[in-house]
Amino acid sequence: MEIVGILLPRSTYYQTIGFDLYEGLRSGLKQLGRSDIKIVTENIGFGADKQQCYRSAEKLLLEENASIVIAYIGHQTAQLLRPLFLATNRILIVLDAGANMPHEWPTCPNIFYHSLHNSLGASLAAKEARKDGYKNAGMVTGYYDGGYLHTYSISKSFQDNGGTISFNHATGYKSEDFTMEPLKDHLNNFPESALLSIFSGDYVQWYFEQIKNTFEEQNLPVYLTPFGLEETMLGNAIYPGNNVKGIAAWSKKIESVENKTFIDTITELGKTPNLFSLLSWESATIALKALELTLEHKKSIPNISQDLQTLTFVSPRGEIYFDTKTNTSISPLYKASIISNTEGKCELQLEGKITEVNEYYKKLTDQDLNQTTSAWYNSYVCI
Amino acid sequence: MVLCGGKFAFNTLQLLAYEKFICAIGIGKSNNTIIDALERESEDNNLGFKSFPTKKSMEEMRGWIDAIKPDYIFCISFPFLLPESVLSYGNNKFINFHPGPLPQYRGAMPIFEVLKNQEKETAICAHFMNEKFDQGNIIFNDPIRIQENDTYGKLTVRLCERMSQVALNMANMLQFASNIPNQPQDESLAYYYEKPELTDTYINWKRMYADEIIALINACNPWNSGADTTLMGEQIKIIAATLLDKPHEDKPGTIISINNTVNVACEDNKQIAIEILSTEEGIMTAKEYALLKPLVANPISN
Numbered sequence: 206m207e208i209v210g211i212l213l214p215r216s217t218y219y220q221t222i223g224f225d226l227y228e229g230l231r232s233g234l235k236q237l238g239r240s241d242i243k244i245v246t247e248n249i250g251f252g253a254d255k256q257q258c259y260r261s262a263e264k265l266l267l268e269e270n271a272s273i274v275i276a277y278i279g280h281q282t283a284q285l286l287r288p289l290f291l292a293t294n295r296i297l298i299v300l301d302a303g304a305n306m307p308h309e310w311p312t313c314p315n316i317f318y319h320s321l322h323n324s325l326g327a328s329l330a331a332k333e334a335r336k337d338g339y340k341n342a343g344m345v346t347g348y349y350d351g352g353y354l355h356t357y358s359i360s361k362s363f364q365d366n367g368g369t370i371s372f373n374h375a376t377g378y379k380s381e382d383f384t385m386e387p388l389k390d391h392l393n394n395f396p397e398s399a400l401l402s403i404f405s406g407d408y409v410q411w412y413f414e415q416i417k418n419t420f421e422e423q424n425l426p427v428y429l430t431p432f433g434l435e436e437t438m439l440g441n442a443i444y445p446g447n448n449v450k451g452i453a454a455w456s457k458k459i460e461s462v463e464n465k466t467f468i469d470t471i472t473e474l475g476k477t478p479n480l481f482s483l484l485s486w487e488s489a490t491i492a493l494k495a496l497e498l499t500l501e502h503k504k505s506i507p508n509i510s511q512d513l514q515t516l517t518f519v520s521p522r523g524e525i526y527f528d529t530k531t532n533t534s535i536s537p538l539y540k541a542s543i544i545s546n547t548e549g550k551c552e553l554q555l556e557g558k559i560t561e562v563n564e565y566y567k568k569l570t571d572q573d574l575n576q577t578t579s580a581w582y583n584s585y586v587c588i
Numbered sequence: 589m590v591l592c593g594g595k596f597a598f599n600t601l602q603l604l605a606y607e608k609f610i611c612a613i614g615i616g617k618s619n620n621t622i623i624d625a626l627e628r629e630s631e632d633n634n635l636g637f638k639s640f641p642t643k644k645s646m647e648e649m650r651g652w653i654d655a656i657k658p659d660y661i662f663c664i665s666f667p668f669l670l671p672e673s674v675l676s677y678g679n680n681k682f683i684n685f686h687p688g689p690l691p692q693y694r695g696a697m698p699i700f701e702v703l704k705n706q707e708k709e710t711a712i713c714a715h716f717m718n719e720k721f722d723q724g725n726i727i728f729n730d731p732i733r734i735q736e737n738d739t740y741g742k743l744t745v746r747l748c749e750r751m752s753q754v755a756l757n758m759a760n761m762l763q764f765a766s767n768i769p770n771q772p773q774d775e776s777l778a779y780y781y782e783k784p785e786l787t788d789t790y791i792n793w794k795r796m797y798a799d800e801i802i803a804l805i806n807a808c809n810p811w812n813s814g815a816d817t818t819l820m821g822e823q824i825k826i827i828a829a830t831l832l833d834k835p836h837e838d839k840p841g842t843i844i845s846i847n848n849t850v851n852v853a854c855e856d857n858k859q860i861a862i863e864i865l866s867t868e869e870g871i872m873t874a875k876e877y878a879l880l881k882p883l884v885a886n887p888i889s890n
Contacts, residue, residue: 259764267769288714288757291728292769309753314731507709507731 210265218406229482233489252584302585314510593665612636695781703807793841
């Protein structure tokens with residue numbers, strides 16, 4: 206029997222993240238006619254404890270004999286696991302939020318990254334702000350979200366497109382410390398500034414509430430990244446105004462057979478489809494191909510890797526293929542805005558698909574990080 | 589503990605020290621400036637230090653290791669073979685980081701060999717050490733792409749940077765793993781390359797194709813100050829050249845033209861365009877060579 210391992214994290218504000226990832230993979234394999242594959246799981250907590258991550262991966266490989274391991278982790282943890290996967294000659298599929306940017310983009314044939322591209326989305330959101338005519342912007346984030354290098358991506362992109370970052374505001378991570386009051390002064394000093402905003406989970410809800418309460422009726426121009434436009438959180442967020450937009454990685458509103466199948470399958474299980482179940486649902490296709498190639502190439506990683514790089518498939522968010530330089534999946538991104546539903550909460554409205562994502566991704570991976578570093582090891586949104 | 593051979597290990601030493609993995613540094617035969625710099629850094633960072641300038645001095649190694657009691661000993665380009673008396677400090681305690689894929693590229697200068705052989709990829713191989721050079725069980729080969737026009741120098745710098753991360757990964761692995769997966773080397777794939785001699789760095793115009801010559805030139809730059817050859821009866825070294833996909837009707841090794849480059853006929857009806865070369869008069873560009881050798885340049889241009 207084939208065995209696929211999955212490292213599952215936990216998150217305080219996405220409490221079902223582990224179940225979502227597991228269910229997405231299980232349902233994805235079932236959809237592809239491979240319910241026979243055994244899935245073994247290991248818990249990695251918030252993904253920040255190196256020893257826990259290593260030991261969990263080791264257990265899946267050496268005790269459970271998993272042929273492939275899937276893990277919701279970042280680049281730094283993947284680097285930690287790299288020698289283990291090289292030594293055991295197995296494939297690791299990293300489910301990557303894309304929130305951090307590594308100093309050295311990965312080139313390991315054993316590791317494939319399947320990404321939600323939050324940093325790339327951040328870069329494109331800033332580009333949209335410039336296209337909308339904003340010359341000045343402030344980056345608005347929090348202690349937690351601000352620790353990942355999507356912050357660098359959003360600022361750099363705005364500047365590279367001719368804009369000026371006039372101010373930054375990073376708020377606290379506890380509800381009592383979370384405030385948008387300093388934005389009043391910033392916006393007095395720099396009126397007509399776009400707010401390049403990086404938040405996830407509960408923080409999106411807190412942010413919208415404060416924007417609405419502090420800047421009532423002002424319709425501040427807010428630009429968000431894929432995790433800021435995550436639909437399950439938006440469904441509980443107060444509608445802040447009619448000038449909130451950004452770049453989304455996926456939406457329930459994408460009209461395609463593949464998306465409908467995914468949504469129906471997860472919904473029938475009594476669960477709400479989200480970015481995490483989507484990511485692992487898609488990873489089922491990658492894992493199956495990797496298993497097939499492992500047999501075909503008799504575990505020769507260079508050959509498996511070379512063929513896996515050519516995999517393309519249509520997922521609920523569109524066509525997915527790999528950037529061969531970094532072993533990272535490229536997927537469509539969507540321009541989106543926020544509208545109000547009948548209850549005064551937020552809803553995503555798709556405005557168009559972004560073409561040439563691969564070209565933007567190449568630019569992102571080519572840019573110099575100018576000694577900017579991140580010490581956030583945990584998988585994004587896992588706090 | 590890290591046993592090293594000099595500058596190639598500096599990035600690794602810095603990173604491992606920053607991550608607080610190092611307790612002592614040993615250096616093999618190296619120049620005094622490097623030894624002094626390492627000794628100073630070791631003192632400043634409260635690390636043990638010892639120099640092993642000769643094979644004879646290796647007799648002191650076991651006592652030094654016993655006094656420091658490291659958990660593991662990493663070797664990066666350490667020039668001497670560790671004797672059984674040292675290796676007996678502990679089973680699977682010594683890990684070598686070989687700057688080439690094993691078992692295919694055993695030997696002292698794998699960077700030269702992979703470039704000369706026009707490989708598309710090389711690796712840093714982490715392996716347990718035994719009493720023979722590069723022959724212990726392999727833990728992993730961490731692959732690195734070879735880029736077009738990589739010279740020995742360029743690839744060495746990239747390997748040196750990558751080595752630090754590979755060694756850190758290995759240190760983390762040792763810290764967290766319940767066991768270290770490893771396997772014996774496949775002897776049917778093994779090859780030991782002796783240290784290159786003149787025959788290995790010499791361009792034989794009659795027997796080598798243009799791409800092989802370019803690969804050899806890149807593989808010799810800068811450590812051998814270029815690839816050795818005889819051109820128009822003179823012993824020279826070619827330091828930098830590119831492939832010129834232009835047919836010709838001359839004998840291999842003949843200078844066909846000199847413009848910004850010295851263009852030389854090759855066996856496979858292609859040419860190589862020499863940009864920089866070294867003669868008895870010194871290192872010079874093709875233009876300078878043309879001025880210096882009018883008798884070589886003029887018959888062709890006339």
